[in-house]
Amino acid sequence: MADDRELQxxxxxxxxxxxxxxxxxxxxxxxxxxxxxxALGELARDGALRQSELAQRLRLEKSTxxxxxxxxxxxxxxxxxxxxxxxxxVLVELTPHxxxxxxxxxxxxxxxxxAVLDRVPEGERAGVLRALTILTEAIDET
Amino acid sequence: MADDRELQxxxxxxxxxxxxxxxxxxxxxxxxxxxxxxALGELARDGALRQSELAQRLRLEKSTxxxxxxxxxxxxxxxxxxxxxxxxxVLVELTPHxxxxxxxxxxxxxxxxxAVLDRVPEGERAGVLRALTILTEAIDET
DNA sequence: ACTATGTGGTTGTATGGTCGAACCATGGCG
DNA sequence: CGCCATGGTTCGACCATACAACCACATAGT
Numbered sequence: 001m002a003d004d005r006e007l008q009x010x011x012x013x014x015x016x017x018x019x020x021x022x023x024x025x026x027x028x029x030x031x032x033x034x035x036x037x038x039a040l041g042e043l044a045r046d047g048a049l050r051q052s053e054l055a056q057r058l059r060l061e062k063s064t065x066x067x068x069x070x071x072x073x074x075x076x077x078x079x080x081x082x083x084x085x086x087x088x089x090v091l092v093e094l095t096p097h098x099x100x101x102x103x104x105x106x107x108x109x110x111x112x113x114x115a116v117l118d119r120v121p122e123g124e125r126a127g128v129l130r131a132l133t134i135l136t137e138a139i140d141e142t
Numbered sequence: 143m144a145d146d147r148e149l150q151x152x153x154x155x156x157x158x159x160x161x162x163x164x165x166x167x168x169x170x171x172x173x174x175x176x177x178x179x180x181a182l183g184e185l186a187r188d189g190a191l192r193q194s195e196l197a198q199r200l201r202l203e204k205s206t207x208x209x210x211x212x213x214x215x216x217x218x219x220x221x222x223x224x225x226x227x228x229x230x231x232v233l234v235e236l237t238p239h240x241x242x243x244x245x246x247x248x249x250x251x252x253x254x255x256x257a258v259l260d261r262v263p264e265g266e267r268a269g270v271l272r273a274l275t276i277l278t279e280a281i282d283e284t
Numbered sequence: 285a286c287t288a289t290g291t292g293g294t295t296g297t298a299t300g301g302t303c304g305a306a307c308c309a310t311g312g313c314g
Numbered sequence: 315c316g317c318c319a320t321g322g323t324t325c326g327a328c329c330a331t332a333c334a335a336c337c338a339c340a341t342a343g344t
Binding site for chain 2: 006
C-alpha cells in the first residue's frame, strides 16, 4: 500500500513539529526532561510504584530507570522505600513536593494541549483522540 | 475540557510505544539514529538541499544540523558542495551510496508501518492518517 | 568604496537520553 | 544448602540537542 509512505511522513512530521526530538524539555515548553515528565505522570496518577513496574510502563531498561528515579529524588520529588514483602525491590513514591510539581506540570500540559485542540476543528477532535489510541494499540501488537 | 488529559496520555503512550524515546535507532528497528533517518528521508525525496533548509525542516539548530550532515558524510552517504550563487552556503546532496541507504531504510520503514497498518481496522486507516495530519497542523499553528 | 549589520556554517561546551554488561543482594527451588 | 532467576546500581559508550563564540560572505546605506 502507498498509505505506508504517507503514514511514515505524517509520523515524522508530527514528531518534529511537536518537538519530541528535544530530550531536554517537554513539548509543552516546561524545562523538565521528557522522561522525568512521563515518570512524574505515572507516579502522580497511580501512586507508589515498584521501580520495575515504572520501567515497564516507560519502556526503559532497568538501569535507565534507576538513574531516572535518582534524578527525581535529587529534585526532591520522590523517595525510595523498601518494597513490602520483597527485600530486593524498591518502591518509588512522590513526595508532597513531587505531587506539587506533577500538578504544575499537568497544568502546563493541559494549557498547551487545549491550545492545540482549539486549532483542531470541532468535529475532528474525537477522531484525533481515537486515532492516536488505535495507532498506539496497533503498534503494541506489532 | 477533559479531552486535554486524554490527549496528553494518548500522546505519551504513543511516544513510548513507538520507541521514540530511543535516539539511537529508528522505530523501525534500523540501527541508524532517528535524526539521520529523517535527514536521509528529506534528501532522498527532494534532492540537494541547503543546509539551512534542512535545519528548518528538521527543526534543528544550525549547529546540530552541521554535525548531522558531517555524520552522513562520514558514512559516505552525502557530500557537501558550495551553494550556487552564495559563497556562504552549503549544498548537501546524497551520494549514490546514500541514495541506496535511503532506499533500504524506506523499505524497512514501509515494512514496519504496513505491519502496523494491518492492525488498524480497515475502516479506521484513513482516519488515523487524517488525524495525524490535522494534529500536526494544529501544533504548527500554536 | 567602505563600514555596519545580517545570514550561513563550524566548533566548543554543557546537558539530557538510552542501552548493555558487570556486579551485588535477595528470593525461590530442588 | 547450592543454583538459578529477579530487582537494582554503577560504569562505559554512544547519540541528541541547544547556546555561544567565531569566521566568512552578503547586503544595504552613507
